[in-house]
Amino acid sequence: MTQPSDSASSPRRVLVIGAGTSGNAAAILLRRAGIDVDLVEVASDGNAAVGSGITLQGNALRVLRELGVWEQVRREGYAFDEVGITIPDGTVLHVQKDIRTGGDDLPATLGMQRPRLQQILLGAVRASGADLRLGVTAEALVQDPHGVTVDFSDGRTSRYDLVIAADGLNSRTRAAIGIAQKPEPTGMAIWRVAAPRPLQVTRTDLAYGGRCYIAGYCPTSESTLYAYLVEGCHHRTSLDPASYAARMRDLAAGYGGVWPQIAKSITDEAMVNYTWFDRLLVEGSWHRGRVVLVGDAAHACPPTLAQGAAMSLEDALVLAELLTSRETWDGQLLQEYYERRIARVRPVVDASVQLGQWQLDGVRDADVPGLIGRTLSPLKERP
Known part of the structure; x- marks a missing residue:
């Protein structure tokens, strides 16, 4: 395995593969330090129209503040500090304060339309001066002791000091550098949809049981929410995408409260997203030579703790801090990045999977509140 090594006097140039949450964050932070950054994304629209909603915990908001986009996010999202537990008919059993993992000066949670968050981040990438190329993939990476030569699908070939693989759960780059680990299904799947927000929805409410394992919703703006239903996995070949809206309406019919209002708006199959829950945690190191993984390319877990985006953003923050504060980029630096992150990521992945299991x-007597508290409380500390 080649090990990166260079000096501060050498020109620094970084390729980021994947313009998702972690890739965008890494590009912004590295450009702020004066490092040349190319960012390539396979989606021609930059994924700016994909997804329904996202729940951002306080530690995710803390990184977004460091990226300089917090005020935009705050204006366009919906912040709250409580979570409600209901029974399937909508009766509220308990409302509790959520843990402010980003500190007392940030909300515990903010819901947001995922496409809008992506647009804000892409805007910040462009403003940073990074070279953003959409509809482009890295086709071949050739490493040597001094750098990485990359051939792109648009016919270009470029040379880099470091490549950051932020290309998601099914990362092609992870496989290309010889990391064999792949995501593993946990046995659950989630239906998601964006919908109008009933005025009484001012926080996340979760119903456990009924026709699904979980029925929940999260406000994402003054006028929108996203709703989700968690059930057992179906083989994707057994689900006709043309039936997605009807399937989700049928599942939603088992729930009361605001669910009948939500269900009426589920009419467009293209707006309904069906995804399996997966577990991934790359062990040992997150780099091979001069290529390093961040975000879902390195780790992923069910959204039962709503920490996926936060962990990905923290990856970008820690890696950027190391790269911009050290004279030498080498294997020791990249291993330090892994060791700092694995200690924080592993409990989140394990707890997220355990809650679903x-x-x-x-299991009816599981200590769910205890596990959530033990996992989230340490995240109040900066990564």
């Missing part, structure tokens, strides 16, 4: 196993 308890439901799959029908």
Whole structure:
């Protein structure tokens, strides 16, 4: 395995593969330090129209503030500090304060339309001066002791000091550098949809049980929310995308409260997203030579703790801090990045999977509040 090594006097140039949350964050932070950054994304629209909603915990908001986009996010999202637990008919059993993992000066949680967050981040990438190329993939990476030569699908070939692979759960780059680990299904799947926000929805409410394992929703703006229903996995070949809206309406019919209002708006199959829950945690290191993984390319877990975006953003922050504060970029630096992150990511991945497994196993006396508290409380510390 080649090990990166260079000096501060050498010109620094970085390629980021994937303009998702972690890739955008890495590009912004490295450009702020004066490093030349190319960012390539396979989606021609930069994924700016994909997804329904996203729940951002306080530690995610803390990184967004460091990126300089917090005020935009705050204006366009919907912040709240509580979570409600209901029974399937909509009756509220308990409302509790959520943990402010980003500190007392930030909300515990903010819901947002995922496409809008992506547009804000892409705007910040462009403003940073990074070279953003959409509809482009890295086709071949050739490493040597001094750098990486990359051939792109648009016919260009360029040379870099470091490549950051932020190309998601099914990362092609991860496989290309010889990391064999792949995401593994946990046995659950989630239906998601964006919908108008009933005025009484001012926080996340979760119903456990009924026709699904979880039925929940999160306000994403003054006028929108996203709703989700978690059930057991179906083989994708058994689900006709033309039936997605009807399937989600049928599942939603088992729930009361605001669910009948939500269900009426589920009419467009293209707006309904169906995804399996997966677990991934790359062990040992997140780099091979001069190529390093961030975000979902390195780790992923069910959204039961709503920490996926936060962990990805923190990856970008920690890696950028190391790269911009050290004279030498080498294997020791990249291993330090891994060791700092694995200690923080592993408990989140394990707890997120455990919360779902308890439901799959029908465990009724599980210490859910205790596990959530033990996992989230340490995240109040800066990564």
